[in-house]
Amino acid sequence: MRSMLSLSIVSMGSFCSRQQPLNEVDAEENIQAAEIDRRIAQETKAEQHIHKLLLLGAGESGKSTIFKQIRLLFQTGFDEVELKSYASVIHANVYQTIKILYDGAKELAQNDPSSSKYVVCTENKDVDRWYEVDALHMDIGEKLSEIGSKMDYPYLTKEIAKEITTLWNDPAIQVHISMFNRCRTFSCLVVPHKLMVEKYLQETYSHGNKLQVPDCAQYFMENLERFSEVTYVPTKEDVLHARVRTTGVVEIQFRFIVLTCISKIVYCCRYDQLLFEDETKNRMMETKELFEWVLKQSCFEKSSFMLFLNKFDIFEKKIQKVPLNVCEWFKDYQPVGSGRQEVEHAYEFVKKKYEELYFQNSKPDRVDRAFKIYRTTALDQKLIKKTFKLVDETLRRRNLIEAGLL
Ligand SMILES: Nc1nc2c(ncn2[C@@H]2O[C@H](COP(=O)(O)OP(=O)(O)OP(=O)(O)O)[C@@H](O)[C@H]2O)c(=O)[nH]1
Numbered sequence: 113m114r115s116m117l118s119l120s121i122v123s124m125g126s127f128c129s130r131q132q133p134l135n136e137v138d139a140e141e142n143i144q145a146a147e148i149d150r151r152i153a154q155e156t157k158a159e160q161h162i163h164k165l166l167l168l169g170a171g172e173s174g175k176s177t178i179f180k181q182i183r184l185l186f187q188t189g190f191d192e193v194e195l196k197s198y199a200s201v202i203h204a205n206v207y208q209t210i211k212i213l214y215d216g217a218k219e220l221a222q223n224d225p226s227s228s229k230y231v232v233c234t235e236n237k238d239v240d241r242w243y244e245v246d247a248l249h250m251d252i253g254e255k256l257s258e259i260g261s262k263m264d265y266p267y268l269t270k271e272i273a274k275e276i277t278t279l280w281n282d283p284a285i286q287v288h289i290s291m292f293n294r295c296r297t298f299s300c301l302v303v304p305h306k307l308m309v310e311k312y313l314q315e316t317y318s319h320g321n322k323l324q325v326p327d328c329a330q331y332f333m334e335n336l337e338r339f340s341e342v343t344y345v346p347t348k349e350d351v352l353h354a355r356v357r358t359t360g361v362v363e364i365q366f367r368f369i370v371l372t373c374i375s376k377i378v379y380c381c382r383y384d385q386l387l388f389e390d391e392t393k394n395r396m397m398e399t400k401e402l403f404e405w406v407l408k409q410s411c412f413e414k415s416s417f418m419l420f421l422n423k424f425d426i427f428e429k430k431i432q433k434v435p436l437n438v439c440e441w442f443k444d445y446q447p448v449g450s451g452r453q454e455v456e457h458a459y460e461f462v463k464k465k466y467e468e469l470y471f472q473n474s475k476p477d478r479v480d481r482a483f484k485i486y487r488t489t490a491l492d493q494k495l496i497k498k499t500f501k502l503v504d505e506t507l508r509r510r511n512l513i514e515a516g517l518l
């Protein structure tokens with residue numbers, strides 16, 4: 113809003129014509145100045161009722177997905193034209209995903225000295241070379257990998273979708289995806305031998321999170337047939353799963369909230385994953401640093417913080433497979449068991465860490481700023497609706513506190 117105002121000041125200056133006498137110019141400038149003052153007063157008054165929410169977060173943490181949910185929940189949603197425009201994004205996501213998986217499986221095979229590369233897979237595949245992509249699928253893989261590296265992706269035809277499915281079902285890829293998304297259940301794996309399961313478990317810890325397999329890989333691969341229909345129109349769910357990296361700043365207004373999204377804090381379940389931007393950095397550590405940095409900024413000194421611990425759905429599955437203390441920040445974590453109890457215990461531990469961080473980086477006299485933590489799954493519309501209702505209540509409460517009514 114403020115930037116719009118400064119733009120209008122610039123354009124108003126250009127109204128003055130050189131031929132006009134000076135007193136006329138003065139009078140006109142006075143009118144314009146009065147108009148600007150009136151607008152500033154009007155906007156300041158309006159702004160008092162608007163809460164500005166800045167959505168910050170590491171890459172892929174779910175900021176845009178929350179934005180999409182806001183559009184669906186509080187605005188008019190996506191019309192047919194917009195839905196259709198997502199078809200190419202989803203097709204691109206499919207190509208990018210299969211390329212990451214295929215190239216990753218290949219790299220793994222190459223990096224392992226005990227492997228002779230790409231041996232033809234037979235019925236009795238050597239379990240020590242479980243990670244190799246079946247040679248019969250290599251041609252398909254190379255072709256798809258090449259498509260995946262292009263900027264301009266072809267329409268996903270039935271034929272290509274079938275090839276992708278074939279490759280997806282190759283044991284090497286299946287094990288691979290499971291390694292990179294360890295939250296997946298064993299039931300979706302093609303595991304030909306018990307030894308492979310053991311190998312898989314060991315390898316999981318050493319290689320598991322090096323590649324940037326999208327969180328929605330499974331969803332993309334399971335819906336290929338529908339995506340490749342000639343008349344395919346993405347559904348609301350498809351749009352929520354679609355992935356486009358945001359650049360710059362995006363702003364949305366709903367009710368009395370302005371939500372601004374800047375790509376860089378919504379934590380997510382990435383305590384074992386490396387950053388896309390910097391593959392040597394753990395994503396959770398990056399989020400921690402980012403949060404600390406934001407807390408220290410003088411411009412946010414009076415700002416309240418709503419921390420969304422997003423991708424809770426992935427977190428609760430992952431916690432059953434990967435101990436939280438793989439992340440150096442959570443080294444002192446002690447698991448208590450398994451199942452629901454462990455999920456809650458781990459979640460409370462992470463929440464406490466963020467609370468400590470908040471208090472360590474907030475001046476003791478800053479009692480006027482609020483800090484709330486919410487667990488979210490941005491894909492879950494009901495949960496996001498509930499979360500924003502709670503955010504809404506917090507903001508209203510702050511209004512009353514500021515007005516001295518509470
Ligand atoms: N399973 C699961 N997937 C999610 C969740 N939130 C977002 N995603 C998926 O994660 C991917 C990345 O989400 P985005 O919303 O694009 O992430 P972003 O923070 O906007 O990322 P940048 O624009 O790169 O900064 C998308 O494919 C989403 O569908 C969640 O809570 N659970």
Ligand SMILES: [Mg+2]
Pocket residue numbers: 175176177356357358375
């Ligand atoms: Mg984004």
